[in-house]
Amino acid sequence: MTVGEGLAVLVAHPGPLEESATFERSAGGAEANVATVLTQLDVDAAWISRVGDDGFGRYLTQHLAARGVDVSAVRTDPARPTAIYVKERGSGSGRATDLAARDSRMLYYRNGSAASALSTADLAAAAALLDDCRLVHFTGITTALSADATGLTEALIALPRRGRLISFDLNYRPALWAGRTGAAADILARHVRGSDVVFLGADEAGAVFGTDDADRLRALFPEPAQLIVKNNEHSVTGFAGPDRVEVPALALEITERIGAGDAFAGGYLAALLHGRPLDQRLRFGHLCAAAALTGTGDVAELPAAHRLAALAAGTESDWARVDYADAAVAENVTL
Helix, strand or coil: ECCCCHHHHHHHCCCCCCCCCCEEEEEECCHHEEEEEEEEHCCEEEEEEEEEHHHHHHHHHHHHHHHCCCCCCCECCCCCCCCEEEEEEECCCCCCCCCCCEEEEEEEEEECCHHHCHHHHHHHHHHHHHCCEEEEEHHHHHCCCCCCCCCHHHHHHCCCCCCCCCEEECCHHHHHHHCCHHHHHHHHHHHHHHHHEEEEEHHHHHHCCCCHHHHHHHHHHHCCCEEEEEEECCCEEEEEEEECCCHHHHHHECCCCCCHHHHHHHHHHHHHHHHCHCCCCCCHHHHHHHHCCCCCCCCCCCCCCCCCCHHCCHHHHHHHHHHHHCHHHHHHCCC
16 A cells, blocks of 8 residues: 555656647656556555545546556545646757756645645545555655644554554655754654665765765664665665665666656565565666656556566576666556
């Protein structure tokens, strides 16, 4: 189960935003993205969220449902709108308001959104699903949405485990903490320490916790049974009990970076739920991130699960020789 905000995405044509006469509609949101990766990897997934009573909200729920995600716990808010964001894409023209080719920038319109009203009441409404799930995943974006949303996420980490895992991705977004900036580090540290599986982007961890070094972060946060530090674009370090494994990223040509972290989390969690060892979990994460990096939408469209499994199960020398474009990207269908 994933818990968090979904957003309708309006993707501009490459070039200055003011010149984009039309926009392609898509969907985004960290936890929604993770749910769609899970279903592609043979994991039943559900999504807890709130959407507005509007066309964007209906589109989001239909989008997730079409990808096999259980949306029965998504509540419709009659008073608040569905969040949206505009994705601006660069063409490299050199004009003052243009971005570099393949660069992108997100403009969020989420203040007062339906999902900002997420609260413990949404957990109560999804009690039956929660009782049946093996893992609950959420991010620092969710807890940053509002004080009520923080109440929900703190209730999540306090849940009796009963064999269930709690997964948390830091996803630090400073703009979302406006008005609560001073509390962000303490709140996020509580979430890291209270979760069983934790994903930290090294740059984000450096901004929040004062260090971007994987081993120092592990010393700072010994509590999670599994701590995954995305060092940079070149490698990820995974800690599980006494084990420490570092896995390099794949060779690939990046189309855009949006959604790669969510895809990594989804791949790792799917491999975890399928009982794979730590090195293969990290490789699944890299493979799913590569699908996002070589696509154009927020949602990673993955190669066949059996192909990913074969690539993840190879030797270290096999992994070092993998070129994602040759190995898998021919099967990667973008929206």
